Amino acid sequence: MKVKHTAVAALLAAGLLLISGCDQAEKAAQQMLNKTAETAKQAIDDTHKAAEQALSDATGGLIEKKQSEPENQETSNAI
Template identity: 60%
Template sequence: MTYRTLGLTGLLAFSSMALVGCEQAEKSAQQLAEQLKEQAVETAKQAIDDTHKAAEQALSDATGGLISPKKAPEKDAEESEPATHTL
């Protein structure tokens, strides 16, 4: 073997290892991005829930309890019952 062949073989081996390392780094970055996205979604949901509860409490406090949050959705119950209107 000549030095040229050894150099070329070494260069190819190094390039192959670098590519494998880049692919692994890309996969790790994608996994991290997915985890961060899931955490951001959960944080946003929690913030919305907390804001909703605070708004309900503020409304109840401002109206002296005359308007209180609904415990169960009545809209679904109204939709499931047949309408019985008499003339």
């Protein structure tokens, strides 16, 4: 009877360790996804700024930057 209780306790402990390991893996994956998303957002923002600068240089500043800024803010907030 005592061996049976010990086996059940060991099985429950192993299950708890497995569940906590999965939880840690999920948290690590979520942090990596968040970091990747932030890096991608920064790359998009940098590319957008470079494109605006190139367009401004190409048009001699005829297109006003103020027209695109509200759209940029809405896009950044949506991400």
